[in-house]
Amino acid sequence: MKKNPFAKRHIIETCMKVIMLASLILVTGTLGLILWTIIKNGIPAMSWEMLTQVPKGGFYMGKEGGILNAIIGSLYLAGGGTVLALVCSLPIALYLEAYLGESKWGSYVRLALDVLWGIPTIVYGAFGFAVMVSLGLRASLLAGIIVLALIELPIMTRAMDEVICRMPLEVEQAALAVGSTRLEVALRVVTRQMLPGIITAVLLAFGRGIGDAASVLFTAGYTDRIVTSLFRPTASLPLAVFFQLGSPFPEVRARGYAAAFILTVIVLIVSFGARLLSSRLGKYTIK
Amino acid sequence: MMQQKPSDPLSQGSGQTQAFLQTRNRRDRTARKAFFGITLIPVLLIIVITCLLVIRAWPILSSQPLANLMLGEVWKPTNEQFGFLPFILGTVWVTLVGVILAVPACLLVAIYLAEYARRSTRTIAKPVLDLLAAIPSVVYGVWGLLVIVPFVDDILGPFFHRWLGFVPVFSVTQPTGFGIFAGGIVLAVMIAPLIIAVTFEVLSTVPDELRQASLSLGATRWQTISRVVLPRVLPGIIAAVVLGASRALGETMAVLMVVGNVPSIPTSIFDTAYPLAALIANNFGEMMSIPLYDAALLSAALLLLVIIMIFNILSTFVLQRILGKARI
Numbered sequence: 162m163k164k165n166p167f168a169k170r171h172i173i174e175t176c177m178k179v180i181m182l183a184s185l186i187l188v189t190g191t192l193g194l195i196l197w198t199i200i201k202n203g204i205p206a207m208s209w210e211m212l213t214q215v216p217k218g219g220f221y222m223g224k225e226g227g228i229l230n231a232i233i234g235s236l237y238l239a240g241g242g243t244v245l246a247l248v249c250s251l252p253i254a255l256y257l258e259a260y261l262g263e264s265k266w267g268s269y270v271r272l273a274l275d276v277l278w279g280i281p282t283i284v285y286g287a288f289g290f291a292v293m294v295s296l297g298l299r300a301s302l303l304a305g306i307i308v309l310a311l312i313e314l315p316i317m318t319r320a321m322d323e324v325i326c327r328m329p330l331e332v333e334q335a336a337l338a339v340g341s342t343r344l345e346v347a348l349r350v351v352t353r354q355m356l357p358g359i360i361t362a363v364l365l366a367f368g369r370g371i372g373d374a375a376s377v378l379f380t381a382g383y384t385d386r387i388v389t390s391l392f393r394p395t396a397s398l399p400l401a402v403f404f405q406l407g408s409p410f411p412e413v414r415a416r417g418y419a420a421a422f423i424l425t426v427i428v429l430i431v432s433f434g435a436r437l438l439s440s441r442l443g444k445y446t447i448k
Numbered sequence: 449m450m451q452q453k454p455s456d457p458l459s460q461g462s463g464q465t466q467a468f469l470q471t472r473n474r475r476d477r478t479a480r481k482a483f484f485g486i487t488l489i490p491v492l493l494i495i496v497i498t499c500l501l502v503i504r505a506w507p508i509l510s511s512q513p514l515a516n517l518m519l520g521e522v523w524k525p526t527n528e529q530f531g532f533l534p535f536i537l538g539t540v541w542v543t544l545v546g547v548i549l550a551v552p553a554c555l556l557v558a559i560y561l562a563e564y565a566r567r568s569t570r571t572i573a574k575p576v577l578d579l580l581a582a583i584p585s586v587v588y589g590v591w592g593l594l595v596i597v598p599f600v601d602d603i604l605g606p607f608f609h610r611w612l613g614f615v616p617v618f619s620v621t622q623p624t625g626f627g628i629f630a631g632g633i634v635l636a637v638m639i640a641p642l643i644i645a646v647t648f649e650v651l652s653t654v655p656d657e658l659r660q661a662s663l664s665l666g667a668t669r670w671q672t673i674s675r676v677v678l679p680r681v682l683p684g685i686i687a688a689v690v691l692g693a694s695r696a697l698g699e700t701m702a703v704l705m706v707v708g709n710v711p712s713i714p715t716s717i718f719d720t721a722y723p724l725a726a727l728i729a730n731n732f733g734e735m736m737s738i739p740l741y742d743a744a745l746l747s748a749a750l751l752l753l754v755i756i757m758i759f760n761i762l763s764t765f766v767l768q769r770i771l772g773k774a775r776i
Contacts, residue, residue, distance in 0.1 A: 170668050170670075170671060171668060173668075174671075177670045178564065181564065182560065184552075184557045184560070185556075185557050185573065188553065188576070188580070188640060189573070189576050191580070192576050192580050194591075194595065195591045195637075198591050198594050198595050199591065202590075249486055252482070252483045253487050256484065256487050260480060260483065266487075269491065270490060272761070272764060273490040273493075274490050275760065276757055277494060279695070279760035280497070280698070281698020281753075281756065283698065283700040283749070284698065284749050285497075286732075287501075287728055287745070288500060288501065290732065291501070292500065311493065315490065318490075343480070345472070365582075369582075372583070374585060374586050375701055375725070379732055399584055402589075402590060403589070403705070406589075406593065418594075421586065421590045424584055424587060425583065428582050428584060431582075432578060432579060432582045436575065
């Protein structure tokens with residue numbers, strides 16, 4: 162039987178293929194458009210002062226200064242949050258794999274992590290602030306770090322869990338067969354095998370943490386000075402973007418775009434770094 | 449201290465070997481307990497967050513019937529009138545528009561990547577989606593302000609008003625560009641990577657034999673997809689969409705920046721709205737002197753939390769069954 166290219170089903174096939182390709186181009190193009198918008202509006206307002214100075218008098222009316230306070234604050238917040246989250250999530254991921262495997266409690270913990278992942282960051286922020294009010298604390302770097310750690314914890318743990326699950330069972334069994342305890346398997350075999358995955362998870366969580374505004378809005382506050390103590394409020398890049406965009410002065414809004422550009426660049430570096438590191442280090446693991 | 453060296457003890461006396469084994473086992477038991485304690489954190493955290501929000505929202509939840517609060521239309525904190533209806537409807541409208549805009553394109557992209565695309569296309573598409581997921585919410589907000597709001601104002605608004613203006617849902621009454629449609633577009637882009645990734649994973653669980661069987665009977669690829677593959681994974685795709693919707697419900701900053709934030713009940717997709725998350729972000733932390741205000745905002749957070757948790761748990765159950773990662 163000869164194929165009839167004009168049969169209805171072949172026409173539908175071609176049409177669907179075209180529509181699908183168009184959707185793919187639409188999604189990819191949107192990413193391009195977003196990056197282009199940020200670069201086009203951010204670059205003109207970028208200057209050396211933006212990166213190296215703190216806001217000076219009249220900064221919010223378009224006078225001199227930069228957003229070093231927000232850059233440093235954001236790095237502290239996300240860095241601290243990531244370290245704190247790592248301290249908790251590595252044991253959880255290892256425990257899920259090395260001790261629990263496919264048990265019932267393991268699946269409950271995974272469900273809990275998925276639910277935590279889904280909770281909006283504004284709810285974490287409100288929760289954090291409610292706790293601070295009950296304890297009589299004010300907005301501070303420490304509070305921001307803790308809330309970001311809570312937000313990053315499920316992201317990091319689930320990402321680690323995914324890669325650890327992919328590890329060949331034989332590697333673990335071999336270690337157990339020569340007499341290692343579960344702890345030794347977890348620390349000396351699983352952790353080393355999964356190092357690339359762990360680094361990717363950490364960087365992923367860091368990227369998520371540094372970009373989040375809703376959680377630090379109440380908990381970390383905002384200040385024009387570079388933060389020097391854990392117990393002082395601190396500025397952060399997402400909030401610098403947000404506050405400056407609300408200004409009636411075009412110069413200040415332009416700086417908001419520049420701040421968004423800096424934030425995007427940091428996130429892109431982290432994201433690409435994660436990809437690069439995991440493919441570099443991935444060579445040395447047993448597949 | 450000699451137990452510290454793992455290579456030595458076997459060559460030494462049996463007493464020392466015994467001691468070494470005991471130390472290792474003791475360490476293992478201690479670590480097991482410590483690790484177990486840390487795994488309690490996620491479970492406890494959910495309980496603590498929910499309980500604290502309930503306790504802090506209790507003053508207002510107990511002072512009036514729930515229906516009053518949820519269906520009240522007036523929001524005047526100074527008069528102790530807390531009607532959440534405009535905010536709830538605002539959230540629902542923005543989320544619905546976002547999901548409706550996102551779903552068709554996302555499903556098509558996921559199907560293309562899973563069923564048609566060559567390996568090289570996939571390796572290009574994955575970083576693109578990862579980057580879209582990594583872009584911070586405020587950056588989406590900036591993009592929305594600079595591109596989407598003018599786009600809605602100059603092009604989409606007039607277009608819809610001209611051709612579909614007789615349908616109330618599409619009529620333009622306040623032509624500013626800020627509003628539900630702008631928020632929906634931004635949300636659609638934000639939830640796209642999640643929906644695509646989950647749908648892709650769900651699609652790749654379908655065994656290849658099924659596709660081959662269908663193709664060998666002479667079906668076209670699209671016939672195979674629409675009649676064999678999709679019916680099999682429909683629950684999973686619905687779960688992916690629900691997951692995307694739950695992400696959209698809680699999205700705060702990007703939506704807040706483009707949605708207009710006027711507490712009125714929207715009737716058209718070009719109206720401004722004031723979603724729950726934006727309400728919390730804009731008002732929480734200030735005006736603590738007004739009685740019950742803080743409780744009202746925390747009950748908004750609680751409402752958001754409960755809805756999102758229900759969405760999440762349902763979709764997680766469906767996905768876990770399909771993807772088989774952890775069975776409950």
